Amino acid sequence: MKINSEILSKYDVPVPRYTSYPTVPYWDQSPSREDWFAALHQEISRNPNLTWSLYLHIPFCETLCTFCGCNTVITKDHKRELPYIRSLIKEKNLYLNKFPELFKRPLQQLHLGGGTPTFLQPQALVQLVKDFLQDVQVDPKYFEGSIEVDPRRTSREHLKVLKDLGFNRVSMGVQDFDPEVQRLVHRIQPLEQTQELTQISRDLGYTSVNYDLIYGLPKQTLDSFTYTAQKTVQLQPDRIALYSFAKVPWIKPQQRLFKDEDLPEGLEKRQLYERAYEILTDAGYLEIGMDHFALPSDSLAEAFKNKRLHRNFMGYTDQKTDILLGLGVSSISESPTCFHQNEKILPVYESCIHEGKIPTFRGHLLSQEDQIQRKLILQFMTEGEVTLGSAFELEDAKNFLKEMIEDQLITILGDKVKLTANGRPFLRNACVFLDKKMRQAKKNESVKIFSQAL
Numbered sequence: 001m002k003i004n005s006e007i008l009s010k011y012d013v014p015v016p017r018y019t020s021y022p023t024v025p026y027w028d029q030s031p032s033r034e035d036w037f038a039a040l041h042q043e044i045s046r047n048p049n050l051t052w053s054l055y056l057h058i059p060f061c062e063t064l065c066t067f068c069g070c071n072t073v074i075t076k077d078h079k080r081e082l083p084y085i086r087s088l089i090k091e092k093n094l095y096l097n098k099f100p101e102l103f104k105r106p107l108q109q110l111h112l113g114g115g116t117p118t119f120l121q122p123q124a125l126v127q128l129v130k131d132f133l134q135d136v137q138v139d140p141k142y143f144e145g146s147i148e149v150d151p152r153r154t155s156r157e158h159l160k161v162l163k164d165l166g167f168n169r170v171s172m173g174v175q176d177f178d179p180e181v182q183r184l185v186h187r188i189q190p191l192e193q194t195q196e197l198t199q200i201s202r203d204l205g206y207t208s209v210n211y212d213l214i215y216g217l218p219k220q221t222l223d224s225f226t227y228t229a230q231k232t233v234q235l236q237p238d239r240i241a242l243y244s245f246a247k248v249p250w251i252k253p254q255q256r257l258f259k260d261e262d263l264p265e266g267l268e269k270r271q272l273y274e275r276a277y278e279i280l281t282d283a284g285y286l287e288i289g290m291d292h293f294a295l296p297s298d299s300l301a302e303a304f305k306n307k308r309l310h311r312n313f314m315g316y317t318d319q320k321t322d323i324l325l326g327l328g329v330s331s332i333s334e335s336p337t338c339f340h341q342n343e344k345i346l347p348v349y350e351s352c353i354h355e356g357k358i359p360t361f362r363g364h365l366l367s368q369e370d371q372i373q374r375k376l377i378l379q380f381m382t383e384g385e386v387t388l389g390s391a392f393e394l395e396d397a398k399n400f401l402k403e404m405i406e407d408q409l410i411t412i413l414g415d416k417v418k419l420t421a422n423g424r425p426f427l428r429n430a431c432v433f434l435d436k437k438m439r440q441a442k443k444n445e446s447v448k449i450f451s452q453a454l
């Protein structure tokens, strides 16, 4: 693709990443605990073929990477492991007692995310996962167990005990292989460490290994990122998430440590993505959706080809389930009609659980209109095209997207809106058309909510 800096700067505005719709800042119909229970109950009783998945959030990290936008608790105190595990188990039991029918349906996916789930020692992980597995139904043929790991804090033993419990996917935080970039983001992770853990994962029989990379970090250059992409290709992960550095210093003040002049932005930043794109696609990877790549043999690539790709709070996935139950501090759950987020502050979360209450922080009850818009945004984000049907006026589309059409970033044929090859970087911008909540909000309100589009 030929990159034009004028076009890039025109569209490099704050827009959502659309891992949910409505996006979190526009949640305005917050459910009470009872509303959330009612939404779950409704789905469980309505849908005889209901599928579900579990996400467990482990917030702890031993050290802080200064780019990080995740919900973390930085500590070296491993005595905090067991009380937290007890809280997770207690939270699960609250749901189990209230919705025993849900736990009788086969669990499709159990995902451990963070923070750093391997902050927990292997035996603590065993205790946690075993407790959950004894209360759910699992069909080993279809079950996916996955974990996010930090290679600096993950041993063979961690991966071995999880493999023995049926886990089959591992996602590694890599970010960048260049030592200077690593130093600047406070994350020294020698290439050999990532290489060794990748080999261990393969030897143990994990069927899918993912690497997370980030472009837009301080002092990344075309040369240094070429090195990162080439090394990635050599190590052959099945999947790669190539994230744009989300700069949100008003939420994550540690990002203020970066010097502005060190941060690649605009055209310079986008060129990093395009360079990695060339190297990865030349090596046989397929670009999936906005920022993911997969080998053709991987199930994510299959799902993309067969239009079965899904997107949720964790990004692109081939596992679409009707209910995603997120447990742990700050976790988000979703059902077809409701989003629900747990308390974000650890002591508040723990004291709720201690009192035997689901730790509701906020959420959103989806109206009929929200549900239709959610479906269309999901289609656009996963397929790069969307059929408007009767949900949107064609004239409205043509007006709202006029500049993108003139800039040859999208086309409208009949009632189908489609991203062009040049439009690839601007999927999030085009999605705003379908985002009635954002469009209704005051124009300048979005400025300090979302990271930049590129």
Ligand SMILES: C[S@@+](CC[C@H](N)C(=O)[O-])C[C@H]1O[C@@H](n2cnc3c(N)ncnc32)[C@H](O)[C@@H]1O
Pocket: 061, 067, 068, 069, 070, 113, 114, 115, 116, 148, 149, 150, 151, 172, 173, 174, 175, 212, 213, 214, 243, 244, 245, 246, 247
């Ligand atoms: C929970 S971490 C992964 C597991 C583990 N904590 C680690 O870092 O290795 C999730 C991923 O989010 C991505 N991430 C975190 N902060 C980000 C930011 N500000 N912009 C873009 N991606 C970010 C990183 O690629 C990171 O690997």
Ligand code: SF4
Pocket: 060, 061, 063, 064, 065, 068, 069, 070, 072, 114, 115, 116, 150, 173
């Ligand atoms: S990137 Fe991972 S290890 Fe680093 S602070 Fe964030 S969650 Fe923790």
